[in-house]
Structure formats: C-alpha cells, structure tokens
Amino acid sequence: MSNSKEELAIETVGLVKHFGENRAVDGVDLSVKKGTIYGVLGPNGAGKTTTIRMLTTLLKADAGKAKVLGFDVSKDADQVRQRISLTGQFASLDEDLSGMENMVMIGRLLGFTRKEAKQRGQELLTAFDLQDAAKRQVKNYSGGMRRRLDIAASIIVSPEILFLDEPTTGLDPRSRNQVWDIIRLLVDAGTTVLLTTQYLDEADQLADRIAVIDHGKVIAEGTSSELKASVGSGKLHVRVLDPEARDDAAQILKGALEVDVQLGSDPLVITAQVSDHKHVARALTDLASANITITDFSLGQPSLDEVFLTLTGKPVEDQVKEAEGNV
Amino acid sequence: MSQNLNQTEALKQALSNRSRPKKASPLSTCATFSGRMLLKIKYVPEQLFDVTAFPVIYLLMFTYLFGGAIAGSTSAYLQFVLPGILVLTVVMITMYTGIELNNDIKKGIFDRFRTLPIWNPSVLVGALIVDVVRYLMASTIMLILGYLLGFRADGGILGIILGLAILLFFSFSISWIWTTLSLIMRSEKSLMAASMMILFPTTFVSNVFVAPETMPNWLAAFVKVNPISLLVDAVRGFMEGTPDYHALLWVCVVSVLLIAIFGPLTMFLYKRK
Structure with a gap:
C-alpha cells in the first residue's frame, strides 16, 4: 500500500474551489502515477484551469487536499515549486523580450549563472527549432513558436511534473504534432505530465489515463479505450x-x-x-x-461531443452555454 | 526527414541534461528582475519620456509662471523652489510604477514567476530598483537644467547627494502604496484617479511653492505635518547647507512605516491574485 502511494505524482481528494456562487471545482479526486501522461478532458468552464492553478500553488483550495510528489500544495508550496513547471493557457512568457532573453531570465531565476543560462537557452532553443527566432521579440512569434518556447522555458531545469494547460488549443495541425512529439519525449525522459484539453483526440493520442471533468466534477475516469468503450x-x-x-x-x-x-x-x-x-x-x-x-x-x-452526450445526456454546446449563464 | 531526425536527437540531448542548479539567492533574483525592466526600456525607450520631459516642463513652467509674482524675480524664486519642484516631480513620477505593474501583472509571465521557487517579493523589489534609477535620472536632468538657469546649491556636491539620497529613499517607500493600489484597482483609469487623488493635494498643499507662513493658520498647520513638506525641508536643508535633522528624522520614520505597511500588504495581494 505504502509502495503504491510513493508512485503517485499527484493525489487530490475532494478538491473544492468556488468563486462566489459558482463552484468552479466541486470535489475533484485525482491520482496520477509517476512517469505517465494524465489527461484532464472537458469543455470550457469545466474547472480544468482552476484545478491546475490549485495544483501549481497559484490558487488556494477552499476544501479538500492536494498532494504533489508527496508535498501538500498549500503547506509546502515552496517544495512543490522546486519540482514542477507550469505552461499556462496563455503564454507564460514576457512578450516584450526576445526568446533568448526569456530563456536567460528564467534560467537565472532558477539559479543558473548567466553563462550557464545562456548555454542551456541555446541548447533548448536549438532543440525546439527556435534558434533563428532567438533574437526576436516573443510578441512577433507565431502561435506554434510561442507554445514551443513556453514549453522550452518550462524545462530549463527538468521538472518532475510538467503541467500543461491546453497545450495545443489554437495551433495548426503541424505545430500540434510538434508539441505532441515534445510531450512524448519529455515523458520518455522521466517527467510526469498532466495536461488539460478540450479534444478527445488529443487525450486519446497522448494520455495514459483520462479524467473527464464537467461542472467541476470528474464524471468519468479511465484509459482512453475504457472511455471509448463507454461511448461506442x-x-x-x-x-x-x-x-x-x-x-x-x-x-x-x-x-x-x-x-x-x-x-x-x-x-x-x-x-x-x-x-x-x-x-x-x-x-x-x-x-x-x-x-x-x-x-x-x-x-x-467519437468526438468530445459524443462522449459528453453519452456521459451527461447533453451536448457540449449546451454545457458551455449553461456554464456561461452561471457566471 | 534527416532534418527531423536531427531535431529529435537535439531534443533528446536537451532533455537528458537534467542538471539542477542551487536555488537563486534573493539578491540575484532581484537583479534578474531589474534586468528585465532594463530590457523593456531597451525595446521601448519612449517610456523614459516621463523622467526626461516632466522635469524640464515642470521646472520651466513653475519658475517662470510664479517666480515674478511670488519672489519678485525668477532667479530668486528658482533658488527657493528648485528643491521643492524636484520633490514634486519625482514623487509624481512614482505613480507610474503602479501603472506599469497594473499592466504587467495581467500578463501570463506572472503565473510563471509565481510558480518559481524564488523569494516572492523580488519581482517587485527588482522593478522598484530600476524605478529608483529612473527617479535619479529625472533628478539629474532637473538639477542640470536648474544649474544652467542659475541655481546654486550652497550645500555643495555633498549636499546635493544627501538631498537626492533622502528623496530617492522616500520615493522608493511611497512606491509601495502604488504597488498595493495597482493590485486592488482593476483598471488603469481607476488606478490613475486614485493615485492622483492622493498625490495632488499632498504635493501641492505643501511648502513646495510658498512658505507656510503666508497661509491661513488651519492650512499652515496641515502643511507643516504633511510628509511632503518635511521631505522638502530635508532636501532644501541639505542643498542649502543647513541640514534640517528634525525633518530628516521624520521623513525616515514615515518611509520605514510606509514600507512596513504597504510592502507586506502588496505581497499579500500579489500572492492572492
């Protein structure tokens, strides 16, 4: 029993967060094994981002427990921060600086010397096919380049867990495939990945296990084939x-x-x-x-729409409208 | 295809590098955040407009507008008013610190900063250090212009340096009010309005332009305890070569209090945001 606990990268029990009347996250239980990709699948407003923000110490939970690598996210926030990285839904980069300047800045903040930070930045920019854009301001990057730089910045020091909030939303198919390849290689190298997505296809392609989340609750959990079996x-x-x-x-x-x-x-x-x-x-x-x-x-x-239709009896559009109506 | 293969190899190589440096010290993270603000100035040098144009406009405007009426001649007035306008200008410019942060903090990069294992206040302290450099720039420009117009500091270089030191220290302290406000106010406009509401009365209803002895008693009473007046007294004292230690002490007390109250308040709001 204790052995299986040690293998968990993320464990939450009854996690709750509300904003006023809106219960954005309403009792979420997750357990993510080390070295796997875990997909959190749901429509806009389902509570995916709020969950990630709590797990990455950005938001305090109103109730419930969350442990990341065995550390309580609210009590041992600093321990958690040393072991994780977040790639947010909107680029977590300084748009006014160049790609290289971003890499050096974040490298320095992580404790590298200027020289080391430059070397590591160079290495990662080359690996992510961004060396030609290194000196350009990030605001002039395309969506795919921005995403890659964002992930590169997240692994300057290889994190034990990487959180990716909708890593491919708004990307063209080629960029999306590049991001998928990067995520797979990251996991091969030993990082645990938790990603949120609106696309069943993406969760299917990448995730070892998937939690379907809606109205702040996990409404289904399992491997992609288990989920598909439930929807045909x-x-x-x-x-x-x-x-x-x-x-x-x-x-x-x-x-x-x-x-x-x-x-x-x-x-x-x-x-x-x-x-x-x-x-x-x-x-x-x-x-x-x-x-x-x-x-x-x-x-x-089966599309996300069909998964939702089967699991909740309502298509996604209605769910989104409802969620918006609640705000 | 081989291009792709190389890319994958490069990726694997980069990912296999799992070196982990020692945690960055607060000093080093503050320096990095200062560097960030300097890089921003490099890309948009226009943002130095406030610290270059304001001192020139303010000094010329007030000296020649009021000089004849208040002191009988502009050159006599300049001698009296320059330390005051210096204080007024720099304190006014501190307001932009809050506006900058209010814009900045909405950006995604702050999510990353907050998830890094660093001394949290360094992101703000680093930015404020660069602001102090900006204030110094404004002061230097005004002093040079003042000198050209005929201002002479009896306190000499040392008096000027000490006067600037206390002015910059107070400006750094008061900036924490703006960082607090910038985290409370949701829009730049409301932040601007709130800052102006505090700054206008406190800077103008002071001894910057005229000696409080010329005012009605009730107003003079307020002017005399206004921290801005005390700051002006301290700066004037140093520059005229007659240091006002009483004013200096009070300015230091107020500055330390401002940091002690608004520093932690800013950090509390910053973490909650």
Whole structure:
C-alpha cells in the first residue's frame, strides 16, 4: 500500500474551489502515477484551469487536499515549486523580450549563472527549432513558436511534473504534432505530465489515463479505450448513390451493426452510432452483396461531443452555454 | 526527414541534461528582475519620456509662471523652489510604477514567476530598483537644467547627494502604496484617479511653492505635518547647507512605516491574485 502511494505524482481528494456562487471545482479526486501522461478532458468552464492553478500553488483550495510528489500544495508550496513547471493557457512568457532573453531570465531565476543560462537557452532553443527566432521579440512569434518556447522555458531545469494547460488549443495541425512529439519525449525522459484539453483526440493520442471533468466534477475516469468503450467506437457515415436504395441500405446496416440507424435530412445519407468496429466490416460486405452502391463510407472517432452526450445526456454546446449563464 | 531526425536527437540531448542548479539567492533574483525592466526600456525607450520631459516642463513652467509674482524675480524664486519642484516631480513620477505593474501583472509571465521557487517579493523589489534609477535620472536632468538657469546649491556636491539620497529613499517607500493600489484597482483609469487623488493635494498643499507662513493658520498647520513638506525641508536643508535633522528624522520614520505597511500588504495581494 505504502509502495503504491510513493508512485503517485499527484493525489487530490475532494478538491473544492468556488468563486462566489459558482463552484468552479466541486470535489475533484485525482491520482496520477509517476512517469505517465494524465489527461484532464472537458469543455470550457469545466474547472480544468482552476484545478491546475490549485495544483501549481497559484490558487488556494477552499476544501479538500492536494498532494504533489508527496508535498501538500498549500503547506509546502515552496517544495512543490522546486519540482514542477507550469505552461499556462496563455503564454507564460514576457512578450516584450526576445526568446533568448526569456530563456536567460528564467534560467537565472532558477539559479543558473548567466553563462550557464545562456548555454542551456541555446541548447533548448536549438532543440525546439527556435534558434533563428532567438533574437526576436516573443510578441512577433507565431502561435506554434510561442507554445514551443513556453514549453522550452518550462524545462530549463527538468521538472518532475510538467503541467500543461491546453497545450495545443489554437495551433495548426503541424505545430500540434510538434508539441505532441515534445510531450512524448519529455515523458520518455522521466517527467510526469498532466495536461488539460478540450479534444478527445488529443487525450486519446497522448494520455495514459483520462479524467473527464464537467461542472467541476470528474464524471468519468479511465484509459482512453475504457472511455471509448463507454461511448461506442464512433459514428458511421454512409452515402448511397441512389436515394431509392437508402431504406434497404438502412435495414441492412441495422442488421449488421446491431444498433439503430438515423436517416439524415440529405436523402442519400445514413448515420449510425457504432458499438464495435468488427461489425463495420460485416456491414460493408452485406451492402456489397445486396448490390447497393455507396459513394462514401467513413467511420469517425467519437468526438468530445459524443462522449459528453453519452456521459451527461447533453451536448457540449449546451454545457458551455449553461456554464456561461452561471457566471 | 534527416532534418527531423536531427531535431529529435537535439531534443533528446536537451532533455537528458537534467542538471539542477542551487536555488537563486534573493539578491540575484532581484537583479534578474531589474534586468528585465532594463530590457523593456531597451525595446521601448519612449517610456523614459516621463523622467526626461516632466522635469524640464515642470521646472520651466513653475519658475517662470510664479517666480515674478511670488519672489519678485525668477532667479530668486528658482533658488527657493528648485528643491521643492524636484520633490514634486519625482514623487509624481512614482505613480507610474503602479501603472506599469497594473499592466504587467495581467500578463501570463506572472503565473510563471509565481510558480518559481524564488523569494516572492523580488519581482517587485527588482522593478522598484530600476524605478529608483529612473527617479535619479529625472533628478539629474532637473538639477542640470536648474544649474544652467542659475541655481546654486550652497550645500555643495555633498549636499546635493544627501538631498537626492533622502528623496530617492522616500520615493522608493511611497512606491509601495502604488504597488498595493495597482493590485486592488482593476483598471488603469481607476488606478490613475486614485493615485492622483492622493498625490495632488499632498504635493501641492505643501511648502513646495510658498512658505507656510503666508497661509491661513488651519492650512499652515496641515502643511507643516504633511510628509511632503518635511521631505522638502530635508532636501532644501541639505542643498542649502543647513541640514534640517528634525525633518530628516521624520521623513525616515514615515518611509520605514510606509514600507512596513504597504510592502507586506502588496505581497499579500500579489500572492492572492
């Protein structure tokens, strides 16, 4: 028992934070193992950032306990700060300074001499493909460059835990992939990562375990496959060539997939929530043997929307509106 | 592709470097934060406008506007008013410390500063040290201009240095009021209004422009205990070669009290923000 405790990087019990009437975080329990990537998934206003701010000593919890690497975040804040790094949702950089000046400043604050800080800055800027922009002011960086510099600044001294608040929100696909690669290499090198995201895809790609959070509460927790199993494998989208054949096709799909199918407003389209990938292959052969020609056949990953629909019975948009209404 | 491979190698190399330096000392972190403010001046030198233009405008304006009426001649008035205007200008400029912080603290970098294992006040102390340098710059410009216009300090260089020292110490202390306010006020406008409300009466209702003996009794009573008047007395005393130790003592007491009250208050608000 004590052994498993030591392996926990982060442990929270009943963490609560409210701002006036709004219970931003409402009893969150998390346990994150060392050396893993933990994803906190939820829509805007779910309490992700507030949770991270409490874990990184920026906010005091109103109730509950939070331990980071065995240290209480409020009592041993300084011990926690020596072991963690935060990459905030909005770049935690000085926009007025250049990339290198940011690196040297933060390196100096961490205790490096000016020379060491410069060396380390150079090393990291090169590794993050920012050496050409080293002398430019950060305010002139693109979103992806800013993100990379932000992460580089967070690992000047390799932290035991890195907190990343929505590390890829607003990035183009190429920059997003770069950030993902960096996160994976960080974990390989021994750092524990806790990241928040609005994208199921991102949590799926990176996280060993995921907590789905909504209205300040954890509403589901598990590995990505466990979560997906609870929402089905995704949505099948079929487009037939002949609108006359749609009803027949719908019957076949219903039989093969063993689920209800929906007929879209487009007279050629059929959609279905798939519970098991294996059935999809069968559906395709059944359609072919019935001589129904299809022009499009795709199986999408379940979206965050679908996860939320299944877990809460409400789509994300309603949740966001509700959350905004509460403020 | 090989480019990518090199990148990955460089990344792995950088990540494998897990050296951990000794914790930075408060002195070193203050110096780093001072360096940060100096770099900002390097990128936007216009922000020195207040410490270069204000002293010139204020000195010329008040000397030539009031000189003839108050002292009979501008040159006689300059001799009396320069230490006072010096105090007025520098104390007015301290207000910008708060405005700068109010803007600065909204930026994401402060989240990082607050999660670093450093002596927390150093971010503010470092910035204030640079501000003291700015105040010194304003003072120097005004003294040089004053000298060109005919001002002579009977206290000599030493008198000027001592006068400046007490002025800068008081300005550093009063800056903590603005840092406190800047953490309470939500907008730059309200902060400006609040600072002005404190600064205008305390700097003008003082002995900067005229001797309190010429005022009605009730006003003179206030002017005499106004810390700004005491500061002006102290600075004037040093520059004229007749040090006013009574005023000096009180200025020191007020300065220490300001730091003792508003320093911790600022830090309390800063941590909570």
